Amino acid sequence: xxxxxxxxxxxxxxxxxSGEIAAASGLxxxxxxxxxxxxxKPVPGPEDHPARMGAWAAREALKEAGLGGAELDVVISIxxxxxxxxxxxxxxxxxxxxxxxxxxxxxxxxxxxTFITALTVAEGLFASRPEIESILIAGGYRNGDLIDYRxxxxxxxxxxxxxxxxxxxxxxxxxxxxxxxxxxxxxxxANTVRVPVGGxxxxxxxxxxxxxxxxxxxxxxxxxxLEQVSLPGFMEVINGALRQAxxxxxxxxxxxLLHMKPSAHKAVLEGLGLGAERxxxxxxxxxxxxxxxxxxxxxxxxxxxxxxxxxxxxxAAGVGYHWGAAVLRWEEEAxxxxxx
Numbered sequence: 001x002x003x004x005x006x007x008x009x010x011x012x013x014x015x016x017x018s019g020e021i022a023a024a025s026g027l028x029x030x031x032x033x034x035x036x037x038x039x040x041k042p043v044p045g046p047e048d049h050p051a052r053m054g055a056w057a058a059r060e061a062l063k064e065a066g067l068g069g070a071e072l073d074v075v076i077s078i079x080x081x082x083x084x085x086x087x088x089x090x091x092x093x094x095x096x097x098x099x100x101x102x103x104x105x106x107x108x109x110x111x112x113x114t115f116i117t118a119l120t121v122a123e124g125l126f127a128s129r130p131e132i133e134s135i136l137i138a139g140g141y142r143n144g145d146l147i148d149y150r151x152x153x154x155x156x157x158x159x160x161x162x163x164x165x166x167x168x169x170x171x172x173x174x175x176x177x178x179x180x181x182x183x184x185x186x187x188x189x190a191n192t193v194r195v196p197v198g199g200x201x202x203x204x205x206x207x208x209x210x211x212x213x214x215x216x217x218x219x220x221x222x223x224x225x226l227e228q229v230s231l232p233g234f235m236e237v238i239n240g241a242l243r244q245a246x247x248x249x250x251x252x253x254x255x256x257l258l259h260m261k262p263s264a265h266k267a268v269l270e271g272l273g274l275g276a277e278r279x280x281x282x283x284x285x286x287x288x289x290x291x292x293x294x295x296x297x298x299x300x301x302x303x304x305x306x307x308x309x310x311x312x313x314x315x316a317a318g319v320g321y322h323w324g325a326a327v328l329r330w331e332e333e334a335x336x337x338x339x340x
Contacts, residue, residue: 001126001171001172002119002122002123002135002169002171002177002178003169003170003171003172003173003174003175003176003177003178003331004175004177004178004328005065005066005168005169005170005173005175006060006061006064006065006066006067006166006167006168007064007165007166007167007168007297007301008058008059008060008062008063008064008138008164008165008166008167008294009057009060009163009164009165009291009294009298010056010060010140010165011163012042012043012044012045012048012053013042013045014042014043015040015041015042015043016040016042016043016144018032018033018038018039018040021149021158024150025149025150025155025158026150033283035261035262035263036155036156036159036261037260037261037262037265037283038158038159038283038286039283041144041159041160041161041162041285041286041287042161042162042285042286042288043161043162044142044144044145044162048140048142049084049140049142050079050080050082050083050090050139050140050141050142051077051079051083051084051090051094051140052084052097052140053140053141053142053162053163053164054077054078054079054090054138054140054166055093055094055097055098055138056164057138057140057163057164057165057166058098058138058166058168059098061136061166061167061168062136062166064168065134065170067134067170069095069098069099069100069101069103070099070100070102071102071133071134072095072098072100072103072134072135072136072168073102073103073104073131073132073133073134073135074103074104074105074122074132074134074135074136075091075092075094075095075098075103075104075105075106075135075138076091076105076106076122076135076136076137076138077089077090077094077105077106077107077108077139078107078108078114078115078118078138078139078165078290078291079107079139079140079141080111080114080139080141080143080289080290081109082142082143082145082146089105089106089107090140091105091106091107092105094136094138098136100136103136108121110183110290110318110320110322110324111290111318111320111322112287112289112290112292112318113183113290113317113318113322113323113324114139114289115165115167115290115291115293115294115314115316115324116181116183116293116314116315116316116324116326117183117322117324118137119137119181119314120181120324120326122135122169123178123181126169126171133171133172134168134169134170135168135169135170136166136167136169137168137169138164138165138167139164139166140162140164140165141161141162141163141164141288141289141290142161142162143157143160143289144161144162144286146160146195146212146213146214147160147213148214148215151213151215153215153216153219154213154215154216156261157193157287159286159287160289161285161287161288162288163288164291165288165290165291165294166294167294173331174331175331175332176297176328176329176330177328177329177331178326178327178328179245179246179327179328179329180241180245180326180327181241181324181325181326182236182238182240182241182244182325183322183323183324184233184236184237184322184323184324185320185322186225186233186321186322188221188225188321189221189226189319189320190320190321191217192216192218192219192221192225192319193214193215193217193222193319194214194217195214195215196211196215197212198212225321229321231267231268231271233321233323234315234317234323234325235268235272236323237315237323237324237325238255238268238315240325241313241325241326241327247327249272249273250273251311252272252278252311252313253278253306253311253312254278254300254305254306254310254313255268255269255278255279255313256279256293256296256300256312256313256314256315257279257292257293257316258292258296258316258317259281259282259283259285259286259287259288259292265281268315277305279296280296280299280300280305282296289318290316290318292316293314293315293316296314297312297314306330307330308330308331309330310329310330311328311330312329312330313325314327
């Protein structure tokens with residue numbers, strides 16, 4: 001069994017407001033706020049590099065778990081590909097910052113579904129390696145750097161923000177016990193969203209450097225395909241994870257969802273038969289990529305929406321196209337809870 005024992009979130013101080021997004025994109029501000037669901041979002045300061053933001057969040061998670069970096073056995077970085085340096089692994093730097101000198105480290109990437117994937121990997125490591133007692137999952141995100149607000153085809157990514165998140169998992173409780181996970185990929189959408197230059201297909205040159213932005217390569221395919229598969233994908237992974245754990249959506253106390261447009265958020269809740277009070281919409285944070293589920297659980301604790309005995313589901317999706325869900329139960333006595 002794996003237990004989530006500590007959480008950490010790092011948010012940069014600077015903010016980009018809905019008015020600033022409207023000015024940059026040419027959209028009316030009411031569209032940014034009501035249709036895209038963005039009131040403001042954190043953007044990076046000069047020192048807010050992804051791996052370091054992940055390490056700063058990890059310090060908070062370790063503190064909450066009551067562990068030092070030297071006690072970690074494994075460090076899994078969920079930092080996205082847009083990070084401090086290209087062609088570089090970020091997990092060793094986080095281990096260095098945290099003095100996790102015993103840990104072996106690796107990077108993992110499934111875009112905005114990476115945290116759920118990392119939980120699945122951590123669960124497997126605990127099951128297959130009896131010597132492993134503690135695992136850190138941490139990373140930073142600032143893909144907002146790659147958004148061209150003049151490109152209407154990436155409007156659904158105007159919410160991309162900046163921040164770091166971390167979770168410490170241990171073999172033994174108390175904490176949030178990881179009951180199940182489920183993952184899904186639709187390879188039809190493999191080429192729809194990407195940075196078109198800077199790889200081996202189109203190496204970066206002085207003449208194409210300005211094209212180093214996220215672009216939608218096949219907008220018609222993406223629109224038509226997502227209309228068919230987006231909501232069913234969420235339903236499949238959430239209900240599948242619940243079924244594996246022996247529960248149904250009616251048993252859920254809280255659903256931690258990534259930031260997406262309000263209508264999509266509402267559709268997922270309605271599809272599961274859940275009221276709006278069983279989730280938190282991240283309108284003041286935008287989309288922190290794979291960090292969103294960590295942030296959502298943190299906010300739910302602070303708001304008193306979850307406590308000892310609560311059943312939670314985490315759900316996310318990422319371009320590529322991936323979906324993931326995890327089900328966890330808070331298994332500790334209120335008197336013991338470091339979470340309160």
